[in-house]
Amino acid sequence: MKEFVRERVKxxxxxLYGEAVNQSVERASFEKPKRKEFGDLATNVAFLLxxxxxxxxxxxxxxxxxxxxxxKEFEKVEVAGGGFINFxxxxxxxxxxxxxxxxxxxxxxxxxxxxxxxxxxxxxxPTGPLHVxxxxxxxxxxxxxxxxxxxxxxxxxxxxxxxxxxxxKLLGLSIFLKAVEASGGNPKETLKExxxxxxxxxxxxxxxxxxxxxxxxEYIKELAVKLLSKRRDILSVPPKNAIEICAEFGKEELLKExxxxxxxxxxxxxxxFSEKSLYESGKVEKVLEILKGKGxxxxxxxxLWLKTTLFGDDKDRVVRRSNGEYxxxxxxxxxxxxxxxxxxxxxxxxxxxxxxxxxxxxxxxIQALGKDPDWLEVVLxxxxxxFKEGKEVKMSKRxxxxxxxxxxMEEVGVDAVxxxxxxxxxxxxxxxxxxxxxxxxxxNPVYYVQYAHARLCSILDKAEERGFKPSKENLNLLSxxxxxxxxxxxxxxxxxxxxxxxxxxxxxxxxYLIELASALHRFYNKHRVVNEENKELTESRLFLIEGIxxxxxxxxxxxxxxxxRRM
RNA sequence: GGGCCCGUAGCUCAGCUGGAUAGAGCAACGGACUUCUAAUCCGUAGGUCGGAGGUUCGAAUCCUCCCGGGCCCGCCA
Numbered sequence: 001m002k003e004f005v006r007e008r009v010k011x012x013x014x015x016l017y018g019e020a021v022n023q024s025v026e027r028a029s030f031e032k033p034k035r036k037e038f039g040d041l042a043t044n045v046a047f048l049l050x051x052x053x054x055x056x057x058x059x060x061x062x063x064x065x066x067x068x069x070x071x072k073e074f075e076k077v078e079v080a081g082g083g084f085i086n087f088x089x090x091x092x093x094x095x096x097x098x099x100x101x102x103x104x105x106x107x108x109x110x111x112x113x114x115x116x117x118x119x120x121x122x123x124x125x126p127t128g129p130l131h132v133x134x135x136x137x138x139x140x141x142x143x144x145x146x147x148x149x150x151x152x153x154x155x156x157x158x159x160x161x162x163x164x165x166x167x168x169k170l171l172g173l174s175i176f177l178k179a180v181e182a183s184g185g186n187p188k189e190t191l192k193e194x195x196x197x198x199x200x201x202x203x204x205x206x207x208x209x210x211x212x213x214x215x216x217x218e219y220i221k222e223l224a225v226k227l228l229s230k231r232r233d234i235l236s237v238p239p240k241n242a243i244e245i246c247a248e249f250g251k252e253e254l255l256k257e258x259x260x261x262x263x264x265x266x267x268x269x270x271x272x273f274s275e276k277s278l279y280e281s282g283k284v285e286k287v288l289e290i291l292k293g294k295g296x297x298x299x300x301x302x303x304l305w306l307k308t309t310l311f312g313d314d315k316d317r318v319v320r321r322s323n324g325e326y327x328x329x330x331x332x333x334x335x336x337x338x339x340x341x342x343x344x345x346x347x348x349x350x351x352x353x354x355x356x357x358x359x360x361x362x363x364x365x366i367q368a369l370g371k372d373p374d375w376l377e378v379v380l381x382x383x384x385x386x387f388k389e390g391k392e393v394k395m396s397k398r399x400x401x402x403x404x405x406x407x408x409m410e411e412v413g414v415d416a417v418x419x420x421x422x423x424x425x426x427x428x429x430x431x432x433x434x435x436x437x438x439x440x441x442x443x444n445p446v447y448y449v450q451y452a453h454a455r456l457c458s459i460l461d462k463a464e465e466r467g468f469k470p471s472k473e474n475l476n477l478l479s480x481x482x483x484x485x486x487x488x489x490x491x492x493x494x495x496x497x498x499x500x501x502x503x504x505x506x507x508x509x510x511x512y513l514i515e516l517a518s519a520l521h522r523f524y525n526k527h528r529v530v531n532e533e534n535k536e537l538t539e540s541r542l543f544l545i546e547g548i549x550x551x552x553x554x555x556x557x558x559x560x561x562x563x564x565r566r567m
Numbered sequence: 568g569g570g571c572c573c574g575u576a577g578c579u580c581a582g583c584u585g586g587a588u589a590g591a592g593c594a595a596c597g598g599a600c601u602u603c604u605a606a607u608c609c610g611u612a613g614g615u616c617g618g619a620g621g622u623u624c625g626a627a628u629c630c631u632c633c634c635g636g637g638c639c640c641g642c643c644a
Contacts, residue, residue, distance in 0.1 A: 027584095035587075044586055047624080057624080081587040082624075125644075167644065213643085303642050314569070314640075321642040328644050356571050357639045380572075383638080424580065427572065429637075431579070436593085443593060444606085451606050462603045503584095511581065514591080525599085525608040545603095567606070 001097060001491055002030045004073070005041055005087060012067040013045075017053060024048040032492065036481070039076065039086035040488055046083040057083025094487050095475035101490045101547040102472070107554060111498050112153030118339050119145050121350035122262065123160040126254040127171045127215055128399060130261045133352055135405040136430065137381045138267040139421040141350045143506040144379075146558045151501040156344075157269045160335060163251055164276040165328060171254075172247025173200065174214040176239070178224035179246065183235055187211075190239075199240045217400030223250050261406050265414060266560045275331050284326060284334040287369070288319060291333075296368045306333075311364035311373070333365040340371055348504065353380040353427070379504050382429040384421075389435065412437040415561045419446040422510045422559065445514055446561065449552065452517035454567040455524065456549040463530045463542050470546045471539035478540055482523040486544060489516050490551045497558075513555045520548055 010025050028045035046061035053060060061079040068077045068085070076088035089097075100106040121141030124134050141157065148155040162168075173194075177187040188209045194200045206212040214220075227234060227249050234242055262268070278284050288304075291297050296307045302322030306329075309316050319330040339347050351358070356378075363373035386393040386403055396403045409417055416437040423445065424430050436444055463469070478487065493512065500508040529541045556563040 029586080031586095033587080034590080038587075042587085047586070050624080084587065162644075165644085301642080305642090318642045323642080325642090327642075353572070354638060355644085358644090360570085382572075428580080429573085433579085436579095439606095445592075447606055448592090451604080455604055455607085459603050466603095507581090511591085518591085521607055522609090524603085525605090528603070530603050567604080 002041070002495060005030055005043070008068060008071055008073075009043065009045060009064065009085075012064055013049075016063060016067065017049075024052070032488065033084075033086065036485075038080060038084070039078065039088040040484075041087045041089075042084050043087075044084060046079075046085060050083070061085050089484075089488075091476045091479055094478065094484055095472075097491045098475055098478070098487045098544060098547055099472055101487070102470075102543060102550060106491065107493045107497060107551075108150050108152075109494060109498055110152030111501065112148060112151050115153050115345045116343065117148060117153050117155045117346045117348060118158055118342075118344040119148075119155050119348050119350070120158045120160055120339075122258075122267070123162070124258060125162045125167050126251045126258060127167050128217065128254065129219060130258055130405040131399065131402040132384045132386065132405055132408050132432070133381065133402075135265060135408065135417065136384050136421045136426070137350045137352065138262060138265060139418050140379065140381060140426050140506055142267045143418075143422060143509065143559055144348075144350075144501075144504060146560075147497050147501045147506055147509065150558070151497050153501065156271065158271045158273055159269045161255065161272055161274045161276075162328070163255075163274050164279055164331065166325065168247050168251055169243070170213055171215060171250045172243040172245075173204070173211060174216075174220050175224050175227065175246035175250045176234075176243045177211060177214065178221050179228055179234055182221065182224050182228060185235070194239055197239070199243070217396075218398045219254075220250075222398075223253055226253070261409075264409055265405065265417065273335070275335070278331050278334045278338065279326075283338060284331055287334040287337045288330065290337075291365075291368055294368065294370075306365065306368065308361045308364035308368070311367040313360045313364045317361050329361065329365075332362060333369075336362060336366055336376065337369055340366070340369075340375060346375060346377065348377045348379060350379045350381060353382045356380055377504070379426060381426050384430045384432055386432045386434060393434070408432075415450070416444075416446050418559060418561050419449075419510060422507045425505060425507055445510070447567075449513045449517045449556065450562070450564055451567055452520050453549060453552045453556065453563045454565060456520070456545050456552070457565040459529050459545050460542065460549070463538065466530060466532070468530060468535070468538050468542060470542035471536075472543050474536045474540045475543065477537050478544055480527065482519070482526055483541075483544060485519050486516075486523055486548055489519050490547050493551050493555060509555060509558060513552065513559075516548065516551065516555070 006025060013025060025045060028043050028048055030041055030043050033039060033042040046057040046064065049060050050057045058079065061083045065077045065079050065085055068074060068087075073090055073093045074087050075090040076086075078086045078088075080086055119141055122130070122134055122138045124130055145155050145157050177190060180190045181187050191205055191209070191211060195202050195205065204212055227246060231245070234245060237245070288297065291306060296310065297319070298305055298307065303318045304320035305316045306319050307316050317329055318327050319333070320326050336347065359378045363376055366376055367373045386408070393403055395401055396407050398404060412434055420432055420437055421430070437446070439447070478484070496508055496512040500506055527541070529538065529545060531538050553563045
């Protein structure tokens with residue numbers, strides 16, 4: 001519909017001023033005006049042309065409007081506000097839009113032009129349960145994926161498993177010490193022995209003679225107990241091996257748990273990419289070789305550094321520590337290099353906002369490898385805080401210092417979790433009101449939208465019982481303000497998806513649905529659909545009802561939230 | 568000290584590649600159920616868009632400075 005108006009404007013411009021002005025049309029906005037007196041669609045194209053044509057915006061707008069009035073699709077074309085052109089659509093055009101809403105895939109478009117995009121999200125370390133922050137990133141990624149798919153991109157979803165390096169060793173040690181404790185041993189003594197026998201470094205112990213960076217929380221103990229029941233001999237194998245076994249076991253168990261949590265949240269991936277595989281296939285060494293060949297690596301104090309400062313980073317970064325271990329950064333360079341090699345046109349990483357300092361150095365590395373740093377886009381997800389009865393919920397029994405995603409899902413249900421995570425733009429902190437999320441009152445936006453869907457279904461059912469069925473024969477009867485509003489809004493799904501894809505802002509869709517639901521409820525309270533006296537109007541309205549129902553169903557489907565027929 | 572994000576109604580936030588009289592929900596107040604789901608709707612009230620400059624036909628939106636808040640800045644991930 002916007003395309004339609006744009007084409008008409010272009011044609012008229014060409015006729016009036018020649019080909020040269022076409023680029024202004026591409027930059028011009030075609031938006032639904034804020035105020036209804038301004039019609040159905042407005043454009044600022046005259047303002048943009050004013051300089052080139054050396055005429056006032058108003059004069060240009062008038063000239064355009066005069067020509068545009070001849071199209072029968074426009075009931076009115078008016079100039080206002082110093083140069084805006086306001087279009088009011090004809091009833092016939094409205095009918096056509098509604099038919100498209102009901103009968104076509106009008107919401108699918110191709111602004112992505114087949115661009116291959118790799119979306120990476122969640123990518124939690126398999127060293128603990130998922131927390132609510134992971135959940136927010138997961139939902140943002142999942143919904144963005146579906147939006148991009150419908151707008152002509154070719155997105156794929158990937159989870160990067162950090163299954164190598166220090167944090168996995170720490171996981172092993174954490175479980176091992178709990179296993180010692182659960183078997184009646186003294187973890188402090190064990191730590192000392194491990195250090196004196198050289199299995200772990202002396203820096204692994206803090207002032208209280210406890211493991212410095214070990215994972216805490218009940219789940220470590222659960223894992224230790226579970227492992228003990230499977231392998232009673234774990235404490236009698238050499239400690240170095242035992243810790244490795246613990247690490248491997250813990251990682252496998254936690255990964256299973258992460259997968260099942262995500263499945264519960266209805267979040268899926270096309271590919272699970274293992275960090276470890278980058279080491280095993282030699283890709284980490286290979287990529288460092290390349291960087292070395294370009295002269296971007298140097299040794300200092302026994303460590304290996306990448307000159308990221310050459311590419312705008314604050315300081316150079318270590319890729320291999322003096323003890324020979326690679327840093328997380330090293331495998332991340334290899335990982336992004338691998339993504340690029342796999343042929344994606346663009347990578348979008350969804351990270352927690354606390355990682356923002358990391359963006360610069362990864363982009364620097366990409367540039368050092370001779371690629372465009374803009375290949376990578378990073379979407380930052382701000383913190384989630386939970387509130388119950390006005391107080392912040394901070395800890396979970398099981399995970400220790402954070403609240404698990406699973407707990408949240410059990411508390412408020414998956415529909416509410418998903419919807420609420422998209423209630424704010426992803427880069428603003430989210431205060432999640434648990435009481436609101438389980439409320440079945442109008443104040444709860446999930447219920448508000450779902451209720452609209454149930455209400456629509458109910459109307460369709462009732463009408464069917466009385467022998468009415470949707471008909472597109474007399475759509476011109478749908479001429480009230482509320483009906484025209486609903487038709488226009490329904491069709492706008494197409495543009496909301498485009499906007500959301502372009503800006504990588506899936507929350508726009510939830511706002512759209514709330515507004516559409518609101519328009520529907522307003523209509524419902526003012527007009528009766530089923531009217532025994534007027535079959536034509538009833539059946540036309542049923543057609544409209546079916547259209548709105550379809551749009552809400554599609555919208556909720558993209559959010560992966562249920563659209564119930566009854567509530 | 569440096570970097571990133573944020574500051575919009577009493578509260579929680581939309582709107583930000585500049586566009587017309589700045590929006591929504593909640594809370595407050597007043598109304599609407601013999602009618603397809605009142606889990607709804609209508610109305611009233613509520614604002615120097617943190618502040619000051621600048622850019623221009625036009626600024627909540629872009630630029631500079633300042634104030635306030637959050638996060639990050641290790642041979643951590």
